[in-house]
Amino acid sequence: MPICCFGHAGxxxxxxxxxxxxxxxxxxxxVREKLLKEVIELSGTISGEHGIGYIKRSFVNLELxxxxxxxxxxxxxxxxxxxxLNPQIKIPD
Structure with missing residues (x-):
């Protein structure tokens, strides 16, 4: 699968x-689920400065x-x- 990586290398x-x-x-x-689990196992985080968002919210309980x-x-x-404030946005259980 093609993957696009970008960010703040510094x-x-x-x-x-x-x-x-x-x-x-x-x-x-x-692939995304496997990747996010691997990131957490390596002491990384599934989100940076942009917050969790809809796509990754089901993975919050793996990290926190x-x-x-x-x-x-x-x-x-x-x-x-x-x-x-953002009533449609819920903190996952």
Whole structure:
């Protein structure tokens, strides 16, 4: 599968995008999952300065502990008690 890598080489911050069409989507999703798990095993992170986003949100629990996720939810509640900021964006369980 073609892969596009770009980023900030000076600080080791690389972005890896798998390029695929609809015919290769299933394979691309498996490759992405394997890649993200490998990144975490090597003490990397699945996200840099751009946040998690929709694509990687199902992988948050592989990188963060339940306590860290709970802290994120509590911080969200402090700064957005009524849930009006990006209501469609949820912190994964």
């Amino acid at each position: 600080d080791g911050n690389f972005h890896v995008n798998i390029l695929f069409n609809s015919e290769k989507e299933k394979k691309a999703l498996k 502990s339940p306590l860290q996720i709970e802290m994120m939810k509590k911080l969200k509640k402090v700064f957005d008690p009524d849930g009006i």
